[in-house]
Amino acid sequence: MPERLPSNDYPLGSNEHTAYQSCLVLEGLGSSWGVVISNLEKEASEAVMFKFSPQVAARVLGYALRHSPSVEGKAHLVQEILNCNNNGELLAGLSYLYVMGMIRVFKNPKGSVLTSLSSHSSRASFRATADNIAAALAQPTVSSSKAKDLALARDNHRCIVSGIVDLVSYEEDPMRFNEAPEVTAGTTSLGHIFGQSIMDHTAGMTRAARAKVRLPPYECSIIRSQFACQMEWATTAAAVIERFAGIPILEEFNQNDIHRPENTFTIADGLHPAFDRLSFSLCPIDDDNNTYEIHTHPPNRNATYRLPNRVTLTDATNGKIPLPDRRYFQLHHACATIAHLSGAGEVVEQLFRDMEDIKVLAEDGGSNHLLSLALSSRLQALSVY
Structure with a gap:
């Protein structure tokens, strides 16, 4: 369940205090944008960013x-909030950007499309992986099948x-x-920390919100190249x-190499969808680069998922293959x-449920932004595996 923002405990007079207070004021608007939307043109008032209530938008920024x-990163966010000058439309746009630029990158409400490592691999491929690790890692990009072998x-x-x-095995x-x-x-599959959605595009913001957060004008439509649309979103998400x-992220991923070892890991098929839905996460422990606490969202459900409270990652190849990147898990x-504390995850899931009827919504020409988002999500499922 979403939780109210805690009281403002930042030092009085600091930029952090002022920015966080803006979040608390926005949260106080409740569940309706009311006068904020009434002052906008009809097209702007129907922007997807307003699907996130003032409470959710405020909590996204506050908990961020x-x-x-x-x-x-915190200093940048503080300055962005201050630049909004308590303008509800601009704060809504900034919150939406953080949801679709980060939370959406990780959260797949429908869970992952499983490609089993167990059904793919053979003993010969394992031997080839052990013998040719250096050659595989020297390639500019790693294929999904090779990434599976490396992870195993x-x-x-x-x-x-x-x-x-x-x-x-x-x-x-x-x-x-x-x-x-x-x-x-049991059967296992290849997990990704960052998903293919780093190459998706975003839409649904008003012009004023786009301009304030310095986004390029949104020009994608269903008649344009999906590849071109994805590249626009990649720039935004990466930024x-x-x-x-x-x-x-674009530099480290060589534009789109999501199968690099630092971003992949072996995971049981029964746990893969829960990870992709942000139902649990690995929290780095300060004094050990490779040890993580496993947190569930909502908390204290480790027993339900049959997860340990803590795990230490080890490399069976003695350093030949990099472990998953601590920063990515962080x-x-x-x-x-x-996503859990703000309620943004629930809104993203609702958007996906709405997209089940996307063809009907798109008939009037006014829902192209939803259709584009749905198409890019479907491309994600086709492209990763």
């Missing part, structure tokens, strides 16, 4: 301040959070796992991610927390 993964080899053919052994070579008295095996978390955890 409280859970920012970087000091610089690095993760010792186990789900990194539950420890479940990849079923086919066990069936092909049971002696590989003879160090454990009891082995639990938000870098500004908030200090991660130059941002994923921050977004999961913000």
